[in-house]
Amino acid sequence: MKFVRTIFLLAAAWGFFALVPGLFAEPGPRPEYYYGFVGLALVFQLIFVMIAIDPLRYRMLVPIAILEKLSFFLPVSILYLQGRMALGPVFYGAMVDGLLMLLFGLAWFLLRKEAKAD
Structure with missing residues (x-):
């Protein structure tokens, strides 16, 4: 459990560190998309903190967290x-x-292994 907590706390810390400065940046031609992206990404950092606090209770959110990461990684990789x-x-x-x-x-x-053991 400590490893899982650490992963999600580090992810949240990284996210806040990377995203908060973007709130003070000049967004470009479509500010609603830019600020919408940053705002939604910041909300997900709170979800990562929530998972870190009680990983077993919130384990069903982990696949959604995986998709959140994929939704940025995949398009940037393709581009x-x-x-x-x-x-x-x-x-x-x-x-x-x-x-x-x-x-x-x-x-x-x-x-999943931990949940089956309970």
Whole structure:
């Protein structure tokens, strides 16, 4: 359980660190999309904290957390492979999300084993 808690607390800390400064950035031509993305992503950081507090109770949220990470990692990866995105902060942030997605998958596996043991 400690490993799962640590994964989700680190994910939340990383998310707050990466996203909060974006609230003070100039969003570009479609600010509603930009601020909507940042706002929704910040809400998910609170979900990660909730999972970290009681992983067994909230284990059904873990697959949704995996999808949240996939929803940024996959499009950025595809755009990069198509040559439509350069290496930079957005790309590297998406790669961190990919790593967290894999760690969330490991957490899901560990939680399923723990739930069956109870």
